[in-house]
Amino acid sequence: MQIVGQTTQLEAWVASRTRKFHINEILIIEDRDHRHPKAEVIETRTFNRYIPLASEQSNLVDTSVLEGLRSVGFDIEDEEIHLGKLRLIEELPTPIRVGAPARVPSFAEVEDLLIKRKPHEGLTLGVIQGSREIAKDMPESLQNVALLFDKENGVGEQGGVPFVFDYRSMDQYPHIGIFGGSGSGKSFGLRVLLEELMLKQVPAVVFDPHFELTFDQEFPNLPEDFRHSFKKRFVTLDAGEDIGIEFSELIADDIVSLLRASSGSITDAMETAIKALHKKSDSFLTYSTRMANLAEALDNEKEIREQSRDEYLNPNDRERVKLLNDLLVKYKDKVGGFSGTLRSVLRRLTRLEMEGVFTSAGTKKVEEAFAKRQLVVIRGSMYFLNVFAFYVVRKLYRKRRDYRDSIQKGRPVEEKFPPFVIITDEAHNFAPKGDVPAPAKGVLKEIAQEGRKYGVFLVFATQRPALLDDTITAQLSTKLVFRTVRSVDIAVIKEETDITAEEAARLPYLSSGTAFLSSAITGRTTAVRIRVSKTTSPHFKNPFEELEEGFAEQDEKVWEAVLPSLPIDASNLNAYLTEIGRKVGRLLSFDELEKTLEDFVDQGRLLKVSTPFGARYNKA
Amino acid sequence: MSTGIFTLADKLQGLNRNLHDQRRERVASSKLRAALETSVGEFRQAKRLSGPETEALFGGRALVGVDGSVSQVGGNYPYTVHLFKSLAKSTLPARNGATSVEQVELLSPLLADNLREIKNFLEERRHEIRVTEGLDDEVLVNDLAEQQAYFMLADKRMVEMELKAAMEAIERFSPYLVLMDGGFSRLKGKGGELWEEFEDLALTMGTIVVGVIEEVGSFRLQSRLANHEDVLNGFLHRHDREILFGTLNQGEWLKTSLDRPIKNEFYTVFTRLSDLPQAGACDFLRGQADAVDDVIDFLYTITPSKSRGIPLWLDVVDAEVRLTKKQIDLIVKSNVDVENIESFLRPQRDRRDF
Numbered sequence: 023m024q025i026v027g028q029t030t031q032l033e034a035w036v037a038s039r040t041r042k043f044h045i046n047e048i049l050i051i052e053d054r055d056h057r058h059p060k061a062e063v064i065e066t067r068t069f070n071r072y073i074p075l076a077s078e079q080s081n082l083v084d085t086s087v088l089e090g091l092r093s094v095g096f097d098i099e100d101e102e103i104h105l106g107k108l109r110l111i112e113e114l115p116t117p118i119r120v121g122a123p124a125r126v127p128s129f130a131e132v133e134d135l136l137i138k139r140k141p142h143e144g145l146t147l148g149v150i151q152g153s154r155e156i157a158k159d160m161p162e163s164l165q166n167v168a169l170l171f172d173k174e175n176g177v178g179e180q181g182g183v184p185f186v187f188d189y190r191s192m193d194q195y196p197h198i199g200i201f202g203g204s205g206s207g208k209s210f211g212l213r214v215l216l217e218e219l220m221l222k223q224v225p226a227v228v229f230d231p232h233f234e235l236t237f238d239q240e241f242p243n244l245p246e247d248f249r250h251s252f253k254k255r256f257v258t259l260d261a262g263e264d265i266g267i268e269f270s271e272l273i274a275d276d277i278v279s280l281l282r283a284s285s286g287s288i289t290d291a292m293e294t295a296i297k298a299l300h301k302k303s304d305s306f307l308t309y310s311t312r313m314a315n316l317a318e319a320l321d322n323e324k325e326i327r328e329q330s331r332d333e334y335l336n337p338n339d340r341e342r343v344k345l346l347n348d349l350l351v352k353y354k355d356k357v358g359g360f361s362g363t364l365r366s367v368l369r370r371l372t373r374l375e376m377e378g379v380f381t382s383a384g385t386k387k388v389e390e391a392f393a394k395r396q397l398v399v400i401r402g403s404m405y406f407l408n409v410f411a412f413y414v415v416r417k418l419y420r421k422r423r424d425y426r427d428s429i430q431k432g433r434p435v436e437e438k439f440p441p442f443v444i445i446t447d448e449a450h451n452f453a454p455k456g457d458v459p460a461p462a463k464g465v466l467k468e469i470a471q472e473g474r475k476y477g478v479f480l481v482f483a484t485q486r487p488a489l490l491d492d493t494i495t496a497q498l499s500t501k502l503v504f505r506t507v508r509s510v511d512i513a514v515i516k517e518e519t520d521i522t523a524e525e526a527a528r529l530p531y532l533s534s535g536t537a538f539l540s541s542a543i544t545g546r547t548t549a550v551r552i553r554v555s556k557t558t559s560p561h562f563k564n565p566f567e568e569l570e571e572g573f574a575e576q577d578e579k580v581w582e583a584v585l586p587s588l589p590i591d592a593s594n595l596n597a598y599l600t601e602i603g604r605k606v607g608r609l610l611s612f613d614e615l616e617k618t619l620e621d622f623v624d625q626g627r628l629l630k631v632s633t634p635f636g637a638r639y640n641k642a
Numbered sequence: 643m644s645t646g647i648f649t650l651a652d653k654l655q656g657l658n659r660n661l662h663d664q665r666r667e668r669v670a671s672s673k674l675r676a677a678l679e680t681s682v683g684e685f686r687q688a689k690r691l692s693g694p695e696t697e698a699l700f701g702g703r704a705l706v707g708v709d710g711s712v713s714q715v716g717g718n719y720p721y722t723v724h725l726f727k728s729l730a731k732s733t734l735p736a737r738n739g740a741t742s743v744e745q746v747e748l749l750s751p752l753l754a755d756n757l758r759e760i761k762n763f764l765e766e767r768r769h770e771i772r773v774t775e776g777l778d779d780e781v782l783v784n785d786l787a788e789q790q791a792y793f794m795l796a797d798k799r800m801v802e803m804e805l806k807a808a809m810e811a812i813e814r815f816s817p818y819l820v821l822m823d824g825g826f827s828r829l830k831g832k833g834g835e836l837w838e839e840f841e842d843l844a845l846t847m848g849t850i851v852v853g854v855i856e857e858v859g860s861f862r863l864q865s866r867l868a869n870h871e872d873v874l875n876g877f878l879h880r881h882d883r884e885i886l887f888g889t890l891n892q893g894e895w896l897k898t899s900l901d902r903p904i905k906n907e908f909y910t911v912f913t914r915l916s917d918l919p920q921a922g923a924c925d926f927l928r929g930q931a932d933a934v935d936d937v938i939d940f941l942y943t944i945t946p947s948k949s950r951g952i953p954l955w956l957d958v959v960d961a962e963v964r965l966t967k968k969q970i971d972l973i974v975k976s977n978v979d980v981e982n983i984e985s986f987l988r989p990q991r992d993r994r995d996f
């Protein structure tokens with residue numbers, strides 16, 4: 023291997039006749055004047071000058087010619103020349119020496135560069151690409167810590183240097199972004215990251231709109247020493263059941279954003295009314311009753327005003343009239359005279375209430391899990407999670423902030439509250455770019471900017487980085503970029519990471535499960551193949567396969583039930599319904615039985631024969 | 643815009659008409675072929691050898707291709723440098739693992755030693771070198787003669803280097819077959835004693851040497867065909883290439899009679915190894931003429947049918963021996979100081995803007 027052609031202080035081409043270059047591998051250039059700099063292969067090429075591209079000038083060579091030369095000892099196909107474009111890890115003051123030999127380093131020579139933390143000190147996310155050869159003399163402690171998986175060969179060897187993410191440096195460089203289109207391995211990467219957080223027992227809350235983040239199902243065919251049970255390391259909570267919003271903790275603005283998130287849009291008049299009617303520590307009951315009463319008062323304003331002057335009203339009515347009149351006096355000017363506005367708000371509130379949003383469960387279960395250093399998975403529909411995220415995140419963040427502030431200011435500490443990580447998939451829904459409203463956006467932005475002071479970190483996964491709030495994107499110090507196809511997203515990634523033009527050009531073609539990790543912590547972009555996850559999501563089965571299997575099972579059951587009754591008289595199917603239905607375990611209709619029997623005939627399992635007594639189904 | 647180009651177009655059309663009229667006078671190709679068969683030799687069809695056939699032919703020995711390249715740097719004599727490279731490349735490695743023999747040299751009147759050599763050469767060959775008469779300026783006359791001598795010397799040097807590389811390759815690889823790029827006349831004419839040595843070595847070592855000629859430049863057939871009336875009608879200059887153009891089928895070759903050879907010193911056959919209608923030729927040593935059938939079959943085997951008709955191995959050697967303009971620029975710029983390049987070697991035409 024030798025440096026050839028023109029070089030710069032940063033880049034060079036390396037050529038070899040015998041060895042192909044691997045993308046992302048690290049080589050040492052033996053340039054004494056520059057103290058043997060290290061460089062990474064960022065582009066690879068191989069060509070054979072005797073087998074050029076066919077063109078007008080140069081035709082494809084006949085195979086007989088190649089065979090003729092091979093018979094006298096020359097294999098033209100061996101005349102390949104391999105080229106690799108190198109980028110130095112650190113820039114030099116002057117260009118690299120042309121002609122300098124290059125070589126594959128020993129592990130010890132690049133250990134500092136590749137391993138920032140030992141596997142037990144950090145998050146072992148995968149294997150550094152192009153490190154296969156270097157890994158040969160790697161110490162035992164780094165081996166078999168990140169097995170790989172591919173569809174053809176299943177779970178396989180590590181075959182490279184593990185990539186260990188130094189999560190403790192997140193207090194300096196907080197927050198992680200995970201970008202990638204569908205099928206890119208993004209969800210898989212997220213799962214591995216969560217597993218690693220659980221192994222380190224970092225409290226975390228995950229919003230899971232896809233119902234796929236559970237960790238009790240083990241990944242199949244893992245070797246014994248790679249298996250790990252996460253059953254005690256996480257809890258799943260259903261939004262609206264296990265956790266809810268305590269209405270009394272909300273302020274008027276919160277109610278506005280909740281309703282906006284849950285029902286799309288609300289009018290200015292509604293917003294004014296919501297704010298005007300709200301009192302501190304209102305419960306759902308007090309608030310909604312007040313609103314209902316006011317609506318009633320507005321509808322009957324004239325009578326109430328008259329009745330309020332009537333001294334002979336019976337005492338019960340009088341009390342009621344006074345209440346309504348007081349509401350009118352107090353709020354009418356503020357909410358406008360139209361009761362429809364109030365009823366619109368009420369309808370929306372009641373809907374949320376009925377869906378279980380306002381329960382007294384609060385975030386108690388999350389806090390309990392945090393105390394046990396567990397991972398909390400909050401599941402629910404996207405729309406529901408959006409409503410909850412705002413409340414849950416804010417509440418947890420405040421608790422943590424109050425705790426830290428108390429310590430800082432020397433105030434007595436009431437309640438210990440641990441640092442934690444907030445994780446969401448489809449993050450662009452929680453914190454969309456521009457002025458698209460989302461209830462949780464405000465608090466998430468605050469955490470993005472100030473969270474590291476309090477030990478609160480974000481992990482934002484999204485397919486659409488271009489749709490994610492700019493402030494937040496800019497605060498993600500570490501970005502894990504999987505295959506991305508949309509040019510707008512690639513543009514954002516290019517802008518927000520130190521990914522080079524060559525790497526950006528590879529983004530649409532990255533294989534599933536391979537990602538570029540661009541991080542202020544590692545200081546450079548590393549191509550990483552994500553390790554096999556130790557657990558698997560519950561809906562692993564292809565829905566269409568499931569359909570096939572489900573139906574086949576059904577048919578089989580009926581077949582078993584039909585067998586003893588053969589031959590079956592086709593004109594008298596009703597007589598068999600009860601008997602077969604009992605065996606199958608459910609009631610069969612005439613049509614269903616007839617259709618199933620005909621299917622069996624089509625499949626060749628039954629024969630339909632005509633007899634003097636009518637048609638009959640016989641066993642084939 | 644000038645109209646000169648249209649005038650030229652007219653003149654070219656005139657030329658084209660002339661050529662066309664001439665060609666119409668030609669006899670049928672079968673008649674020409676019949677005449678060639680009576681007076682020159684027989685037509686043979688080469689066959690492509692199978693792998694085992696080739697292996698049997700070579701008996702485990704190598705194939706060597708030899709070629710040279712010469713590049714000129716600088717401007718007019720004497721401000722010029724010639725760089726030579728010759729290469730003999732073997733398909734099988736020698737005992738030390740090497741697969742080629744390479745020679746490089748530099749010749750320039752800017753070097754005192756070389757200049758002396760040029761002047762000596764001029765003295766030796768004075769009788770061959772004629773300078774246009776009627777020039778009064780004696781200095782200029784001398785300069786022109788010297789320049790001519792220099793170019794002759796450069797040609798000689800190239801041939802010598804090719805022969806040396808070939809000889810070293812024969813000694814080292816003991817090949818079955820050596821392909822030289824170009825005919826033997828040039829090698830013998832300019833190589834002198836070295837050629838004799840080369841010939842002797844090849845015969846002793848049992849290595850067949852063949853000069854592969856891409857484009858026939860000889861002028862021998864017309865005298866043989868002179869007594870066949872008509873067949874030469876319609877040929878303008880009656881060079882061999884003109885007569886053979888389109889006469890051979892693909893893979894066909896004209897096996898000239900050994901008793902009445904085309905050239906006195908060598909044995910030459912005419913070939914058409916690819917689908918191009920232009921004929922080529924191969925020179926053999928007279929003592930090795932009996933190998934011609936096998937060798938032509940093999941050369942046909944390793945010549946791509948869609949190519950300029952040169953065995954691929956010579957193309958491979960050619961590609962390897964050639965110094966590209968880029969390489970020469972690089973090597974000159976990085977080893978000669980800018981002042982020297984500018985004052986001695988930079989031709990004015992390099993400075994043209996368009």
